[in-house]
Amino acid sequence: MAQRARSVTMDHVARHAGVSRTTVSFVLNNRQGAAISAATRRRILDAVEELGYRPDAGARALAGRRTDWYGLITEIVTEPFAVDIIKGAQDRAWSERRFLLIASGRGEPEQESAALEKLLEQRVAGLLYATTWHRPVQVPPAARELPTVLVNCTDADGELPCVIPDEFAGGHRATRRLLDAGHERIGFLTLDPAIPASIGRRAGYEQALREAGIDPDPQLVVPGYGDARRGHAAAAALLARQDRPTALFCGNDRMAMGAYDAIKERGLRIPEDVAVVGFDDQELIAAFLRPALTTVALPFEAMGAAGVDLLAALTAGEAVPDAPVTVDCPLVERASV
Structure with a gap:
């Protein structure tokens, strides 16, 4: 040359x-x-x-062959907890003597398309597309020209393989923990009711109640939409009931932070009067609330690793599952139950 x-x-x-x-x-x-x-x-x-x-x-x-690099387009480069997807993918790729090229997309179609073109110029063998929160996405059209795996999201067209958290199992596990502690009236502070995480976690919550012989009470389910302010309002509404719940399952840790304030404002104690379980295991919140928050962890690192495994199978020409690959969401025990 x-x-x-x-x-x-x-x-x-x-x-x-x-x-x-x-x-x-x-x-x-x-x-x-x-x-x-x-x-x-x-x-x-x-x-x-x-x-x-x-x-x-x-x-x-x-000469027309691919390199030993994988590309990763993600909006999560600056997120304090979701960067574990990158760590999981990097570690697993390295174990296979693959390397990871990372491009920030921020969920903006024009920026993502430009980032993908740059990765294609480097002849990446395959692509990972990762998001901050679990949702359907439209990937740039060029992503369909090479092996592509979605992480923490699903293909809106239902064509690309994906790795997602097991939201149902996480909701079931959180509720089961509260039931095992002796609680029967368990309030649920949901995320936006329409998103996959909220749907899956509520289904797990209701299934755990039914298995315990308790009919789910829709009046104990209040949308908090994922932030501390509205989580506070949702918890306050539940605690103002004459038949108030003795435990709260919060759809994420930020709503749990708001719920803590609502509980303490009523002169109640955690966990003696009201037990609380969160979701996400967002370390800057869960580990530093007082008492420290028992929560269900989103398995970002494990999803990143699973995404690389799926991509390696695709690039090798192996069959991959048509259904989403789900990754378990473990309970992180602290002091709020």
């Missing part, structure tokens, strides 16, 4: 090969469905080698 000139661009490659810049991009990114002849592809790849364009991808990539 000729010595690399730092100023070589895709436009130079296009002029050298006598094609458009778009055609060069399609060939280098292996765009499917592009009507480009084998001779034109060969001419573009020869120009890439001759001009020394994009050598960081390696000679193997220029």
Whole structure:
């Protein structure tokens, strides 16, 4: 290969090969469905080698093969607890002698598409797409051109494999802990009732009650929408009832923080008068509330690792499950029950 000139661009490659810049991009990114002849592809790849364009991808990539890198597009780079997805993915990738290229997407389609193009330029073998909270997503169209796995989210079109937390099992486990402590009237502060996390956790909560011979009471379920202020209001409404609950299962730790204030404002004690279980195990909240909060952990690190396992299977041409892969949400015992 000729010595690399730092100023070589895709436009130079296009002029050298006598094609458009778009055609060069399609060939280098292996765009499917592009009507480009084998001779034109060969001419573009020869120009890439001759001009020394994009050598960081390696000679193997220029020959049409993928590198030993995985790409990760995520909105969670700055989140204090969800970065464990990155750690789990990095550690598992490294154990397979793979490397991870990370690009911030922030959930903005234009930025995500640009980030994906950069990863494709590096000839990544596959892609992980991770989100802060569990929800359906629309991935950039180019993500369907290479093996792609979603982490902590699902494909709105139902086509791409994904790894998600077992919300049902987490809700069941939290409620079971309160039942085992002797509580029968258990209030539930939900997230937005329409999102998957809220639906799954409520289903687990209700199933645990039924297994204990208790009919779920819809009046004990109050939306708190995931923040401390509305969690405070939801808890206060439940505690103002004449037949108030003796325990609260909060759909996340921020609502539990608001619930703590509502409980103490009524002169009640945690856990003697009202027990509380949260969800997320957001360390900056759960470990520093007084008493420290018993909560269910979202398995971010384990989901990152599971995402890499699924991606490795895809890139090896192996069959992967059609249904979402679920990862268990463990209980973190502290002092609020």
